[in-house]
Amino acid sequence: MKLSTEISGLKLRNPTILASGILGETGGTLLNVARNGAGAVTTKSIGIKPKKGNKNPTVLETEYGLINAVGLANPGIDNYENEIKTALKSKIPVIGSVFGKNKKEFVLVSKKMENFGVNAIELNMSCPHARGYGVEIGEDKKIVYDIVKNVKKTVDVPVFVKISVHTNILSLAKNIEFAKADAIVAINSLRGMKIDLDLKIPVLSNKIGGYSGPGIKPVGVRTVYEIASNVKIPVIGCGGVMNGKDAVEYMMAGASAVQIGSGVYYRGVDVFKKICDEIKLWMKKNGYKRIDEIIGVALK
């Protein structure tokens, strides 16, 4: 059974990738995730300066997923070299997630990430709750195009662009392809809210947060399917991958690999191993030998 896959030259031993922001702030933890079977790991989104993020509550469980507004807390790129160095000991690809307020910040942080040795850069243009970052940037397809193009000019490692659910996903995806990005990651969490009935206020200190986990899978699968039907660059699926079948569903929709975030919460840090085993079992039952035979089969 061959689980290995490739995304624009980046070779993965299997298609499970740790999603950004879950367990990915520190090098030691990234190493531990690699030990637990991930095909690649993504760091927490890193910006130009240390950022405390929002006050708690920042992460909670809701009925069919998690809701979080960590607020892009991160130690800042200049404090991040050692974390990357530690993570790189894992020998699996380390993807550096980058966020910024504008082109300048994205380019600068990406360049430093590359210098620290990451194997790919992921541009987070889709944080659902941090004002002035994320979704607000990802909304404007011209800005996205501009940032991606400039980061691509600056770094040599593959550049992935992580996007959010967007009213006009196709023109956004096409612009990203046009800007020569190496892959699109879809989707980030959905903008959501949970109100506490007892205290009668939104439970997250930031009020609005990102809704992730099993409840968002149908939206993620649809988004991947639509993007994969319309662009040629690889797509990495994300959103509600809990088990092997979810991963297979995303791959059928056209994903070359999947990212797993909330799954770590629901099934533990060895979710990567578990999902790989489940994928293998499914492949065996269904007569598949190589994972790339599955990728995109549901696209007509």
Add this chain to the structure above:
Amino acid sequence: MKLSTEISGLKLRNPTILASGILGETGGTLLNVARNGAGAVTTKSIGIKPKKGNKNPTVLETEYGLINAVGLANPGIDNYENEIKTALKSKIPVIGSVFGKNKKEFVLVSKKMENFGVNAIELNMSCPHARGYGVEIGEDKKIVYDIVKNVKKTVDVPVFVKISVHTNILSLAKNIEFAKADAIVAINSLRGMKIDLDLKIPVLSNKIGGYSGPGIKPVGVRTVYEIASNVKIPVIGCGGVMNGKDAVEYMMAGASAVQIGSGVYYRGVDVFKKICDEIKLWMKKNGYKRIDEIIGVALK
């Protein structure tokens, strides 16, 4: 315990409204829903001509909700008078849902709906899966403004505008308010997909469908909260209302009433009665006497 509420002059005995497209195609069924306790009923979205809709499968269950692509099947406005007449026997407000390809169709169907005697019009600008209707219209805030304005000019009954999750929800909502709509209904189902792992194709004949039910509630609550924080016209909440607490959550977020669709599937057609009882219980426990004391309490 006073459950009655009012939306721009439309008086409801309680805040539970049948959402469009669930059990709302025929007059007899609308009557039956009224008998089961709804505060108001919304018809299936009706267009200018009879429309068969998509081939089956059109409605299926998925992990945390339903996924459907009925395809705006409807008998056409000219065959709809008797259904409305039958529904009106219920004595509760009947809301006529209208869809169209353009301003002309929206205006024409709305006018006929009004002539048939509906108590309010709901403009469906958010069908997540029918090409050329729905989301594609709802996307363009200028078109929305234009349609709403013209329908308002033509009819005297209150006009509600039902919208979808939209990247730029606030400017859309403001335009709807500016066009003098009487209320905003949010949200329609999310664009989603389910792929059948066995047959390796999207299970809906239309491939993409609307994802509704409990899994979308955090997105609906967030959208209502954002709209209610930014416009003065009433908001009607919709999306994943399964029980009394869900209804209370939406109302705390600013909804003057809630629509219930998938809840009919999960809890039966008497879901309206059940939810009203649960709201009452909650109010009693928490010392509320009138439902309007709850509306918007979580908006700072």
Add this chain to the structure above:
Amino acid sequence: MNYPEIVRIAETKKETENIKTFRFKYNKKVRPGQFFMVWISGVDEIPMSVSYTDNFKGITVEQVGEATKALFKMKKGDKIGIRGPYGNGFKTPKGKVLFVAGGTGIIPVASLIEKIKKKNAVVVFGAKTKKKLFFMDRIKKSKLLISTDNGSFGYHGFASELVEEALRKEKFNSIITCGPEKMMKKILDLGIKHKIPVQASLERFMKCGIGICDSCAINGYHVCKDGPVFDDKTLGKMKDFGKFKREASGRRVRI
């Protein structure tokens, strides 16, 4: 979860020129009178009564249009999607039962007839011609009254005429009918006249099968969920019974 399970056709059997039975393994418990939503991928998903209700389930299909044609082409080993069973099914009748089936109406009742003691069942079965009779093996242990419209077999005339005669001759505790709606309407009227409880199995255009899309509505009832089997009392309240049905668009049209 109301989601199709993919099964492989294990056996097909030609019943008549344009009626075929498909058997497959599907483990859920089914009562006679319930139905499946049958997914023929790439074509359609259509309601089909369960014609064999044991673990080796069966559906029996008359070829009438696109989906049934596609199904007809399928062979052993091919995959179809099955969800359900849906609907209420027949209440198991007590005492002496008169079954009245018209054409494909025999499909949902055959497995019920098999479950009723021989001496308690009289079956009236009407078809257009002799060639259109099927399932005879399954029902022959009961007392059979056959009619054909052209007289090619049995009584020359309508099944309802045989029913009138049977009701004059014998006392029945229950009538169970399935077939063309105009025929069932006649049977219902006869049942009311003779004060015998009637159960009739209806057909309407179906999409969801689970009581939410309203396409199978008849006067506020849903054939997929409240039915497909209705009793005389409920049928009496349905103004559209025997008169109107609804197209896929929901438009109300004469039957």
Add this chain to the structure above:
Amino acid sequence: MNYPEIVRIAETKKETENIKTFRFKYNKKVRPGQFFMVWISGVDEIPMSVSYTDNFKGITVEQVGEATKALFKMKKGDKIGIRGPYGNGFKTPKGKVLFVAGGTGIIPVASLIEKIKKKNAVVVFGAKTKKKLFFMDRIKKSKLLISTDNGSFGYHGFASELVEEALRKEKFNSIITCGPEKMMKKILDLGIKHKIPVQASLERFMKCGIGICDSCAINGYHVCKDGPVFDDKTLGKMKDFGKFKREASGRRVRI
């Protein structure tokens, strides 16, 4: 579900000038050493060890900043959100146990001390001054060795010095410690030297409390989930133990 349950404060008790205990009903089972995430709405949600583990739960809070100050102002009847318990808690030690608590470090161990047979427990408790000693009633049945930094009560010096002495005098099967990390590091070294298993309870900046945000990470371990209690073997692998912690931003800083 990892979501705060709103409880009303049922009782408050001043322990020292700036330490207060809050009691409330919360029905989940808790082991000594586990903690809650305590939501002070509109302010913050912070980790707090469970100081009373029976059904009438308690937390004991030192006022150090904004959230603890807000909590301090709360009275009987006020609402706080509680989720948890989180973390592993102490393994119930066997044989003779040496407890070593520094300052507020007594909070998570007090309920464990209460559970250990009197003759099996020796408690070393160090505080800055006499006025900062609390929970004395709860631990007094055990053999107590008290130190204060200024000598205002008991031994004048550090708790670790009392520990060295105790280890020389008696044989222990287990050491359990909670307090400033530099102190715990010393105790760990003493434990290793004397070949006595050590359990130490750590603190790190926490957000989720459920092992996904990585803010409480120490060398690949998560204090919220793998800890807060770690044994000597694990502590030995933690290069940052006693040396580095992480700020809210995740930046690694010297302790």
